[in-house]
Amino acid sequence: MTKQTKVVVAGASGKMGSEALRMVEKHDDLTLVGCVDLQHTGMQVKEVEGLPKFDAYFYDNIDTCFESVDADVLIDLTSPKVGYKHTKTAILNGVRPVVGTTGFSNEELKELTELAKEQKIGAVIAPNFAMGAVLMMQFSKWAAKHFPDVEIIEKHHDQKLDAPSGTAVKTAELIQEERTQKKQGHPDEEETIKGARGADFDGMRIHSMRLPGLVAHQEVVFGGPGENLTIKHDSFHRQSFMSGIKFAIDHVLHLDELVYGLEHLMMD
Structure with missing residues (x-):
């Protein structure tokens, strides 16, 4: 039986987030355990028109989500301010973030890099996943x-x-x-x-x-x-970013540090 990676998607109601849900649906080695989004709180994904038929629930904040589900990877496709908080919270909770959110400051990237190193946990932040x-x-x-x-x-x-x-x-x-x-x-x-x-x-x-x-x-x-x-x-089309996100998920499980830029994984 294929070992499954348990995934949370933040920003799941957005155009990129909903595409990420469809990407998870297509891969037998991924399973959705939760979504973080201000819309649809308390609803199951399958109850939202246009989204895949997952039983996973929507949560309105990352802390509640991580308290409620056991996750391996966070896919964050939100905004710089929210994405920074999500990434930091994920690392502190032992969840490996794969982040497509751009706009982090150099100071935020430095802090997240040091935190991942301290926690000995993998993280990937990529300005572009295509x-x-x-x-x-x-x-x-x-x-x-x-x-x-x-x-x-x-x-x-x-x-x-x-x-x-x-x-x-x-x-x-x-x-x-x-x-x-x-x-x-x-x-x-x-x-x-x-x-x-x-x-x-x-x-x-x-x-x-x-x-x-x-x-x-x-x-x-x-x-x-x-x-x-x-x-x-x-x-x-936003499908162009999904192969890179899946590629990052496969690699982040074996990292013990933060990697900024998909090229560093592609060169391995």
């Missing part, structure tokens, strides 16, 4: 050795709260590791409308677009004498 997006970030890091002039254009749906996206920030950080620092553009450049040139990250520019109809898209555009190199990734 495998193609992770490869896009790694290819961009490689290209930055040869093309130091670069701009990032990220496009997301208009309900996204943070800008720039966690993926764009992570991409810029990876590029920064390889790129010779420089201030791009003309030295006398002037924005006649503030913000026209986008956010300034170590001299490179990040542009955020928010529109209905988009899901998650990013272009990393490098410029050189007489040529451009564009590395692009598009997520057209």
Whole structure:
């Protein structure tokens, strides 16, 4: 009989969360034991229209959920403030978090990393769980050795709260590791409308677009004498993130520390 991993999904009523429920349903080695969401408190998942037919219940806070169910893994797909609390609570309760929430501060990431190390428990926080997006970030890091002039254009749906996206920030950080620092553009450049040139990250520019109809898209555009190199990734459906979440679940069970970025697991 296949050993099952007991999963809690936070943000289960959202578009990403409901997709995660469908991912759990498809895998025989996963079983849903609870959901955390402000909606549907006290209801079983199967009672909510459009969600899989699970017997697991909705809880309105993470503490009550962990007191009520025995869980191995928390999938958190909420917001930065809530996701930070959920991740910390999970680690303290011996539950391994797999977190797709972006927007954590460096101080929060440091605290969570140290806490996971103290508790000797695995955790995965990834700015993007789409495998193609992770490869896009790694290819961009490689290209930055040869093309130091670069701009990032990220496009997301208009309900996204943070800008720039966690993926764009992570991409810029990876590029920064390889790129010779420089201030791009003309030295006398002037924005006649503030913000026209986008956010300034170590001299490179990040542009955020928010529109209905988009899901998650990013272009990393490098410029050189007489040529451009564009590395692009598009997520057209939230299914694109589920293979990465399942991949992270399989790995987090064998970790004793926090890993930030799916690429570190993909390189093993």
